[in-house]
Amino acid sequence: xxxxxxxxxxxxxxxxxxxxxxxxxxxxxxxxxxxxxxxxxxxxxxxxxxxxxxxxxxxxxxxxxxxxxxxxxxxxxxxxxxxxxxxxxxxxxxxxxxxxxxxxxxxxxxxxxxxxxxxxxxxxxxxxxxxxxxxxxxxxxxxxxxxxxxxxxxxxxxxxxxxxxxxxxxxxxxxxxxxxxxxxxxxxxxxxxxxxxxxxxxxxxxxxxxxxxxxxxxxxxxxxxxxxxxxxxxxxxxxxxxxxxxxxxxxxxxxxxxxxxx
Amino acid sequence: xxxxxxxxxxxxxxxxxxxxxxxxxxxxxxxxxxxxxxxxxxxxxxxxxxxxxxxxxxxxxxxxxxxxxxxxxxxxxxxxxxxxxxxxxxxxxxxxxxxxxxxxxxxxxxxxxxxxxxxxxxxxxxxxxxxxxxxxxxxxxxxxxxxxxxxxxxxxxxxxxxxxxxxxxxxxxxxxxxxxxxxxxxxxxxxxxxxxxxxxxxxxxxxxxxxxxxxxxxxxxxxxxxxxxxxxxxxxxxxxxxxxxxxxxxxxxxxxxxxxxxxxxxxxxxxxxxxxxxxxxxxxxxxxxxxxxxx
Numbered sequence: 296x297x298x299x300x301x302x303x304x305x306x307x308x309x310x311x312x313x314x315x316x317x318x319x320x321x322x323x324x325x326x327x328x329x330x331x332x333x334x335x336x337x338x339x340x341x342x343x344x345x346x347x348x349x350x351x352x353x354x355x356x357x358x359x360x361x362x363x364x365x366x367x368x369x370x371x372x373x374x375x376x377x378x379x380x381x382x383x384x385x386x387x388x389x390x391x392x393x394x395x396x397x398x399x400x401x402x403x404x405x406x407x408x409x410x411x412x413x414x415x416x417x418x419x420x421x422x423x424x425x426x427x428x429x430x431x432x433x434x435x436x437x438x439x440x441x442x443x444x445x446x447x448x449x450x451x452x453x454x455x456x457x458x459x460x461x462x463x464x465x466x467x468x469x470x471x472x473x474x475x476x477x478x479x480x481x482x483x484x485x486x487x488x489x490x491x492x493x494x495x496x497x498x499x500x501x502x503x504x505x506x507x508x509x510x511x512x513x514x515x516x517x518x519x520x521x522x523x524x525x526x527x528x529x530x531x532x533x534x535x536x537x538x539x540x541x542x543x544x545x546x547x548x549x550x551x552x553x554x555x556x557x
Numbered sequence: 558x559x560x561x562x563x564x565x566x567x568x569x570x571x572x573x574x575x576x577x578x579x580x581x582x583x584x585x586x587x588x589x590x591x592x593x594x595x596x597x598x599x600x601x602x603x604x605x606x607x608x609x610x611x612x613x614x615x616x617x618x619x620x621x622x623x624x625x626x627x628x629x630x631x632x633x634x635x636x637x638x639x640x641x642x643x644x645x646x647x648x649x650x651x652x653x654x655x656x657x658x659x660x661x662x663x664x665x666x667x668x669x670x671x672x673x674x675x676x677x678x679x680x681x682x683x684x685x686x687x688x689x690x691x692x693x694x695x696x697x698x699x700x701x702x703x704x705x706x707x708x709x710x711x712x713x714x715x716x717x718x719x720x721x722x723x724x725x726x727x728x729x730x731x732x733x734x735x736x737x738x739x740x741x742x743x744x745x746x747x748x749x750x751x752x753x754x755x756x757x758x759x760x761x762x763x764x765x766x767x768x769x770x771x772x773x774x775x776x777x778x779x780x781x782x783x784x785x786x787x788x789x790x791x792x793x794x795x796x797x798x799x800x801x802x803x804x805x806x807x808x809x810x811x812x813x814x815x816x817x818x819x820x821x822x823x824x825x826x827x828x829x830x831x832x833x834x835x836x837x838x839x840x841x842x843x844x845x846x847x848x849x850x851x852x
Contacts, residue, residue, distance in 0.1 A: 307683060307690060401828060410579075
């Protein structure tokens, strides 16, 4: 029963995406469409000179770049937090938890102002920076948990064999924490791929839109075009869904090991 | 030691905006005086002016803020309550050896995997007055349709339903992780001592689950309190602010009224509420070692 509830809204969207216009506004409940059509998908993908594909490329580019930036920042930071005792380490821990309490709005205004001054509004680089800001704290928390499970003795052995700190980080700790890195990467990618609020605020030129904002246009501009919206939603969701299910095993263990080890 | 600079960079990236955000709450900054690539900023320090305004609104007879505070409290409490109870129920079910457990788990994770703005749009469509799924079912059953998004009460029910659906998988997964880390031997010992299922649940499962549950619900409270997408996409805070919560209210103040100073003030208030709330909550749960959260 719970499974049905969990899956139903998604099935409803998928089903709507295959319905011809008349059937979308039918007052009969039909989960399996009477007539199946690909027309909605065709429309979405070709409408406005393929603007949708453009948005999709934007999203992919932004998400990929964010993932790289975030992985670099959070692995190094998490490693430092996990291995070195320095002044203010505890403060840094608590600070990470507090960042989860940031109301998006409080963060958004300084970021908006900063991007405005740097001339990075309506620029994908600005978006990447903002996303990294949001994703890094959570990633550091998860990765630190992972690094903590790697015995320090391994590294000591490496030091004896003449590896420096950077060498041992690169050759020993990183390979051993690949599952953790994968999870963090997936997490960041999906966060950036799905992000709505920041993109809505920072982007105003239509050709710069990411998918979430672009998709929302379908609903706002043409209030009744739910069949197109549904087709678009399926296209947006598929990559995220695939990535998610590939990563879910690691994601679950990553969360329990890293974020919330009791 | 050589890696601390990177940690510092991160701290700057995250904390610099926060400190700025707090600083802005003492200014009259808006879209026109904030400064950009072409002009110098010209906003002014106004001291506690913004905070005084918030207070004045709070105690005024026709306060806009008071109902929103109440709505935020209802929203957070009801959501987290259902997240926890449903999540725990499902986790308990999944923790037992049943056939097709993996399939069930995957299906139950679907709401988490779908981008939340898409889920929000899907639910909005299901709440549609004339063609939405819920009203179609109600009519089919011979019941009067509900004006989901037009009626203050039902609009609240609608956004809460959506958000419960969204949040349960996370709670389920973390609690399941917690359940699986409880040693089986404890239950075996309890069985020998003749403790029934209910007693085992009450005296072993719940206490052993407490550390994980405390953190998961705390994160749940924070995320729900700050949830923007669901409200903004399903009801836009309407009808007439009946589903507006502090976060959406502050966003409107910033990016529709362009009152950055005032919006920052709301941001600071939100942050303070959450800080106090989590401190009280952690104390109440007697989780002295917050260390365990990140250790």
